[in-house]
Amino acid sequence: MADAISSTTSSPKGIMGLGSSGSVNLNDELIEKLKAADKAAQVDPITKRVEKNTMRVDDLAALKTLITNVNKSFSALNNEALYQKRKVNSVGESATVTAASGVSLQDLNLDIKQLAQRDSFQSEKFKSQSDIIGATQAGSFKIGIRGVSYEINVQESTTLQDLSDKINEVAGGDVQARIINVGGDKPYQLIFQSRSTGESQKITFSDDTSGVLAKLGWDDGTTDLLDEDGKQVLNEDGTKKTITNLEKNRLTTASDAKFTYNGLEITRDKNTIDDLRPGITVTLKETGKSSFGIVQDTNDIVKNLESMVASYNTLLTNLNISTSFDEKSGDSGAFQGVSEITTIRTKLNQLLTSQDKLGRSIDQYGISMGEDGQISFDASTLSAKLNADADDVKDFFMGSTTYDVLTYTGKQVTTGSLEFVKGDLNINGISVTLEKTDANATAKENAMALLRAINNANIPGVFASLSKDEQTLVLKTTDGTEVEIKGKDSVLSKFGLEQISLMPTENKNSGIFANLNNFASDLVIDTPDKKGSLTLYENRLNEEDKKLNDEKERIETSLNQKYETMRERWILYSQVITKMEKQFSALKTMIEYEIGNKNK
Known part of the structure; x- marks a missing residue:
């Protein structure tokens, strides 16, 4: 008996390690090792x-x-x-040219004879902008331009600045007045000009009841004409040449631009011209010749x-x-x-x-x-x-x-009186009308009348002509336009026409x-x-990614639950084993005590 008990207690592991200090412990470290092995596999x-x-x-x-x-x-x-896209190559500086996208490639030769100018004048000089201009009495004068007359009222107290403001207020849509400091003892002058260029912008002054035009130097009074060196200019007969005060103070004369465009003489009232060819803008700079090449x-x-x-x-x-x-x-x-x-x-x-x-x-x-x-x-x-x-x-x-040329050829037009009223003939949705022809009209005359009527209707992309004998209508398109004829059959037949819809043949060359x-x-x-194929593939990858992550999450959740349950069970096992170990320890002590008494 003693030997049997001794054998059990001396076992290296015992029953689940009972009573053995070297037993396998049911702890978290062991659980984590088992869990890690499952995770690595799954x-x-x-x-x-x-x-x-x-x-x-x-x-x-x-x-x-x-x-x-x-x-x-x-x-x-x-x-x-x-x-x-287009660019412009140029030779010469008398003009500049710009070309919009899509303009046909071409050469331009320009010979500028005269620039368009404003009508403009300078006044006599004044010491200050606030100088009274010297009207002899309250009154007014008139400014004429483009057939329009503007009345400018003046007081004896009117200053140079007052006059400038008044002109701009009353006639500012057609003319401009501004004061400029030119330097010297009397540095201020009033500069007066038309807003636009061209011969039509000629300015006149009239009906001065205030005497102010003479003070400004814009009257008809005459003075000797001097050259640039201050010498008297003479007439051919040796008499002194004179000039009006207004012309003496003229800066520029209203004039049209004059030039040749590829040899053709052109006149315009401005220096920037955009109506010569669609998409081309010409700006005149000075007299002289220039040439331009519009290239891609x-x-x-x-x-x-x-x-x-x-x-x-x-x-x-x-x-x-x-x-x-x-x-x-x-x-x-x-x-x-x-x-x-x-x-x-x-x-x-x-x-x-x-x-x-x-x-x-x-x-x-x-x-x-x-x-x-x-x-x-x-x-x-x-x-x-x-x-x-x-x-x-x-x-x-x-x-x-x-597109292939689309051709529709009708039949011979009948003779006699014929007409189209609105709705009798529509080509591509456009109504064609024809006044009644003569009762004795021939087939050719009726065909000619039909041709004129169709051309007058201005049907986009459709060209009308007559057959060789000029008794049959022919319709053609070259740009892909279809031909659709609709109307009243009884009327159409008299003109050799029928209700029909034709589409041209399309020829595509893929670049x-x-x-x-x-x-x-x-x-x-x-x-x-x-x-697209890559979009579909990307969608499949995203779907697969979701499935994989869902599966991974499911397995991880399952493993966590499995080992959490195992941990809880092992805790119970550990408690049972601890209790058994305590009981066994007590029993062992009792047995050893009894054996000790017997050996005494």
Whole structure:
């Protein structure tokens, strides 16, 4: 018995470690180790997938930004406004010319004979702006311009400043008065001029009842005419030449601008002229000749191509890295094997290197592609192309749309009295009316009357003519305009017409940057009606990210609950074991005591 008891108490672990100082303790450290093992097996793989997915989401956002950047250049090179820009080359300084976008390329030769001027005068000099001008009595005088008469009232106390203010108040819409300090003992003069230029702006002074015009030097009194050196100017007969006070104080004479434009004599009442050709503004500066060439401004085309090349090469580098795979190391890019990404490079390469239906390719326009797919740009090659045929560059870059000539030929017009009232004939929604023709009118006469009626209706894009025998109407369009004829059948038939709707044949040539722009836009588009391939892929990544995080959260919650339950149970176990250990310890003491008594 003693041996059996001794064997039990000397066990290294005992029953669940009972009574053993070296027992396995049911503590938090052990629980955490078990929990960590479960987490490594169940949570860590999901965490790695989340991290990889997050990296793809970030890399995709960067890739979409690069595509958007290069697409800005594609879009700019596919924008007609880029090819409509103009600049003006000039020789000579007698004028300047500006040209709006889209103006036809052309040369202008100008020979300025005379500038448009205002009528302007200076007054006699005064010591001060507040000097009384010297009216002999209260009265008034009249200013005449453009057939309009303005009455200026003057008092004996009127000062130079008062007069200036009064003129501007009464006649300021047509004339201007201002005081200028010219220096000297009497430095102040009143400068008076028409607001506008041109012969029609001639100024007259009349009906002076105040005597003020003589004080200003604007009257009809005469004085000797002196030259620049102060010497008397003589007439041909040797008598003294005189001049009125008004003309002596004249600064400029109202006059029209006179010049030749490409040999054609032109007169205008101003020096800035914008009605010679639509979109062209000419500003006359001085007499003399100048020549101008309105040419295409190619600077922005070159800049956009340079920007496109830089953005494209950056995008290509990113695509190469993100889709790469190293067979030796086994390393791969974030999008290696992702078809939505790997096909982008292939498609871009295909679009850039393909020839259009006319056999044109990018290398003919200064853009070349290396073996690594990177592109380069030679501005001189493009400039030569632009100088030789700018329309060809535009057509290759952004494409064009042309239309076949649409022709509608009616039947022979009938003879006799015919007419159209409102609603009998409508072409493209425009009503054509025709007064009744003569009862004896021939088919040709009625056809001619119909032709005039249609032309008078001014139908946009529609050209009307007659057949060779001049008895049948022919309608044509060349710009894509359709032809729609509607009306009263009984009336139309008499003119050889019928109700019909015709559409011209459209011929589209898609330019290289139009194709690239469409492709890049389709990759990233995100509208309720359409999602690009990268947008859809991004949505899938975001959905996967949510699923992974939800699964990770679920497993972590489950593990936390599992080990929290285990901890609670182990606490109970520990309490039971502690109680048992105490009981066993007491029993052991009693047994040892009894054994001790027996051995005495």
